[in-house]
Amino acid sequence: MDILFSGQLLFAALVSGSLYALVALGLNLVYGTLRLLNIAHGELVMIGAYTAFWMLTLFAVPPVLSIPVAALVCAALGWLLYVGLFRRLLKRPELAARIEANSLILFYGISVILQNATALFFTSSARGYSYLGEVVTMGDVSMTGNRLLSLGVAVTLTIGMLLFLRFHIFGWSLSAVIERREAARVVGVNVDQVQVITICVGFAIAGMAGVLVSMTEQITPFMGFPFTITAFVVIIVGGLGNIPSGILAGFALGLIETYGVALTSAGYRSILIYGLFVAVLLIRPEGLFAKAVKS
């Protein structure tokens, strides 16, 4: 039982929790403003991870410096998708109604394309690199440098994003679009501009999270799906479109998962995640600790 009270386990829970919170934050922003259920979100994590891998392998750029590069790559993809597909369709109400209903399946198509195009170009074998693998000891907790860095970057990005939403004027317009889309338009918020920036930011956040993942884990073209699922669990527990509760839920999931697995065995991880997912949807689809977001 000692292991349950050790700082070691808490550290592990915080590392995965911060990552879940970050990945889910991007998904939540895109759902909140565009009402699109992006099931390709995990593929952006994968693209971020591959960006870091190739930057290191080809140009010897340390992964921490690849974070902005991955953000740019994913933001560009978000921009392309918005300008190429969604802008025209979201503007026409009769199409928009259908797109929202079908967005999940639409993004499944995008996800399949991204996965298989990556597999076609880079083969589907697992890749990895070692970076900051040496152990740092603080008190009775030993941690590798890369995990510490991952925790630091994820927490910084999440807090930065929250402060931006809270204090910057663009953050206000974004929150306004999430809460009352039509009302925001009436009071002069440029909804189209908010949407394009949000999709870029949401995608960029996932890409940056991907760089963090690649520092500690092996990467494959099909690595994204589990991240999509955990991100969905997180934003459903927190309430779709509710940003602060989503972050809270991310950390909560990290804790539940780490301690749940410590109490049982690693084989129960998926049952735990999906069980939570199904239970929350059945009991309270609008989210466990959240006020419902009005659409």
Added chain:
Amino acid sequence: MNVRSALFLAFLAVGTALLPIWGTPYLIGIAFNLMMWIALVQSWSMLSATTGYVSLGHVVFVGIGAYAFVPTHDILPLPLGLAVSAIAAAFFAFFVGLPVLRVPGPYFVILTFGLSELVRNIVMRIESGLGSFGRMIFDAPDPGVLLWWMLVLAVFATVIAQLIRGARFGRGLAAIREDEVAAETVGVAVSRLKLYAWIASAAIPGAVGALSLLRVSYFEPGQAFDPVISFTIVTMALVGGTQDARGPILGAAAFVLLSELLWSSLPQLYMIVLGVALIVFILFLPGGLIGLADRKRRSG
């Protein structure tokens, strides 16, 4: 669907039934796959196309049917075993139906997906707890016999799906798609209709699971509950179109053909084409292939 299309489909069914007599094993294999997908997509359409409650977890019924078949295989004759599998899947649908069908819109889509993944993981856990990784079936019938049974399921699913659309039952389901609250207000028994349609759409996939198990002889829970099957069902339905029962047949045929052409040599390219087709049909051709054909006929 007019008399001419119905006759054409009947002609195709007879052709498929004769295939085991003159066809090569390769052709029989393709026909088996085609009939399997037709049966699955038609079953899926009974709830999801009529009401708009899109199920993204239909593979759960296939997996349950396959597992239910394992203990009955040695005891019961094949038709009874298939019936047991269908009943097991229908019973599962009944069991989870009321709470699941209460969940609206996009939540229903992800809930059905989550539910099927939950069942998959629980079964995988149980299997590894038992120390077995999969199930083996001995003395499977001849592929030709299996094709006949799959054809029966495909025809059965097609006929039921078409009858539902025309019946009072189907008009109630269509009312749910248009406006569920309004339908309830004017006296449509919303919850009961949804539950019946959900059970109907679960039964045949259960029997399909049993036949697929016989076809491969050995399977693992990861295969029996493979989420790609659920996604493929939805893709075929969207590409074929779901206004009438010809759509799912067209959709299934298109992808079975495509997979024959590409899967063995370029599996990744096949998946990319599948993804592009999904996007193009959702955004630009919401009526599917069948809608496209009808529009051509009207304008031409």
